[in-house]
Structure formats: structure tokens, C-alpha cells
Amino acid sequence: DVVANGGLPKWVLISLNLPEDLEVSFVERFYVGVKRACEFYKCEVVGGNISKSEKIGISVFLIGETERFVGRKGAKPGDSVFVSGTLGDSRAGLELLLMKKEDYEPFELSLIQRHLRPTARIDYVKHIQKYANASMDISDGLVADASHLSERSGVKIEIFSEKLPLSSELKMFCEKYGKNPLEYALFGGEDYQLLFTHPKERWNPFLDMTEIGKVEEGEGVFVDGKKVDPIGWKHF
Known part of the structure; x- marks a missing residue:
């Protein structure tokens, strides 16, 4: 969330709710x-809280800094719609985990890692700060999150399915198990890639960004000219 708003993580607060009989080794x-993640993202734990509970509960509050805050409101007609990285990998990784296979192929292990260890795209922070009109991360699924951006900005978002960035691993997964990779890219969640808009000429060839659509006057999310319902993760 911090990165999607054009910020860099700085300080972390962690609150733990722990059963009385939980082994200390779990916390260690x-x-x-946590230490590895903080070293990677160059942030530090500065406080938090701990209390007794029947079940394990972990709450993390992150504070970041930015020169320019970029939210979901601000997409303008005429903007292009971009995403970072590839889409649909995390959902495929989750499905592979749920299969509980004894042996996984290398490409399957790669997809599993993308589900278990998503990486915040800190390499995009300067680009988002400088150029993005609207930005958010893709956690609920591309269509669901595009609908959030559409609603907040009061615009229509058109997505072109042939432009969606698909990894070779996802294509192999879908070929092996008879799945449609576009379904994973459009409706799979927890990729934690970035979804953002700005004029087409601001495209950066040094980032793995892909233009997947455009912003127009109107409302809702359209895929290849057809309006689609925001299917994806719902928090409530």
C-alpha cells in the first residue's frame, strides 16, 4: 500500500496476540x-504491543514517506492504464499448494514462491511519485481493483486482454491443468503488482511495466469492450 501511493517504507509497528502456551521459538x-524483510526494504521496527489471547493474531502498521502522495482518485480520460510485472501467478501458486502434491515441477515451485513471498515494487516508487495520476496495488484481482480505481476517479477503464502480461510459468500451469490464463490474470488476487494510470508518453522502458488499457469518460470496467462485474476478493 505504501509503495502504491508513491512512498518508501520507513517504520514498522507490530502488535502480537499470543496464546499463553505458545512456544517462544515461534516468536523468534x-x-x-521480520528482520530479513526490514533489511531488504530498509525500514525498522520501532514499537508495537503484545497481549494474551486464545488464538494467534498479528497486526502490522507501516509508516512510509513520499514526496508526492498518489491515491486511487486522479485517473484522467486519455490516460493509459499500466501494470507492473506479470498477473495471475499468485492464484496459480495457491492452487498448487492446495493440491498438496508430493512432487512439484520447477515452474510450479516458482509459482508457489510468488504466492508465499510477494515483493513490494519499491523499484517503481520514483516513477509513481513523478508521473502517476492514480495508483494502487493489485491484491483483490485486476478487475476488482480496477473497479475501485474507476469508482474513486469517476472514469471508465477499458482493458485489452491480449495485452495482459502473463509469465511463462503461468502459461505452463494452465496448459498442464486445462485452465484459462486470462481468468487468472483478470480475477486472481494477491499478486501485489501495481496498477496505475498516466499519459502514454510517460512509459519507462527500464521498468517491467505493460500498457494494458486506457481511461475514458464514463464508469465501470470493460474488458475487450464488454462491461465486467468486479469479481475478486471482497473484504466484507
Whole structure:
């Protein structure tokens, strides 16, 4: 969320709700991962809270800094719609995990890692700060999140399916299991790539960004000219 708004992570607050009989080693292992993440993103844990509970609960609050805040409101007719990276990999990785296979092929392990260890796109922060009119991360699925951006900006978003960036691993997965990769790219969630809009000429060839559509006057999300319902993860 911080990166999608054009910010860099700086300070972390962690609140833990822990059962009384939980082994200390669990907390130690948890903070090994926290330390690695903080070192990677160059941020630090500065506080938080701990309390007793029946079940494990972990809440993380992150504070970042930005020279220019970019939110979901601001997409303009005439903007192009861009995404970072590839789409649909995380959903495929989750489905592979749920299969509970004894052996996975290398491309399957790669998809599983993209589900278990998503990476915040800090390499895009300067670009988002400088050029984006609207921006958000893709956590609920491309269509669902595009609908959030459309609603907040009061515009229509047109997506062209042939332009969606698909990884070779996702294509192999879909070929092996008889799936449609476009369904994963459009409606799969938890990729944590970026969805943003700005004029087409601001495209940066040094980033793995793909132009997937355009912003027009109107409302709603359209794929190849047809309006689609915002199917995806719903928080409530």
C-alpha cells in the first residue's frame, strides 16, 4: 500500500496476540523473517504491543514517506492504464499448494514462491511519485481493483486482454491443468503488482511495466469492450 501511493517504507509497528502456551521459538522464528524483510526494504521496527489471547493474531502498521502522495482518485480520460510485472501467478501458486502434491515441477515451485513471498515494487516508487495520476496495488484481482480505481476517479477503464502480461510459468500451469490464463490474470488476487494510470508518453522502458488499457469518460470496467462485474476478493 505504501509503495502504491508513491512512498518508501520507513517504520514498522507490530502488535502480537499470543496464546499463553505458545512456544517462544515461534516468536523468534517470526522475527527472523521480520528482520530479513526490514533489511531488504530498509525500514525498522520501532514499537508495537503484545497481549494474551486464545488464538494467534498479528497486526502490522507501516509508516512510509513520499514526496508526492498518489491515491486511487486522479485517473484522467486519455490516460493509459499500466501494470507492473506479470498477473495471475499468485492464484496459480495457491492452487498448487492446495493440491498438496508430493512432487512439484520447477515452474510450479516458482509459482508457489510468488504466492508465499510477494515483493513490494519499491523499484517503481520514483516513477509513481513523478508521473502517476492514480495508483494502487493489485491484491483483490485486476478487475476488482480496477473497479475501485474507476469508482474513486469517476472514469471508465477499458482493458485489452491480449495485452495482459502473463509469465511463462503461468502459461505452463494452465496448459498442464486445462485452465484459462486470462481468468487468472483478470480475477486472481494477491499478486501485489501495481496498477496505475498516466499519459502514454510517460512509459519507462527500464521498468517491467505493460500498457494494458486506457481511461475514458464514463464508469465501470470493460474488458475487450464488454462491461465486467468486479469479481475478486471482497473484504466484507
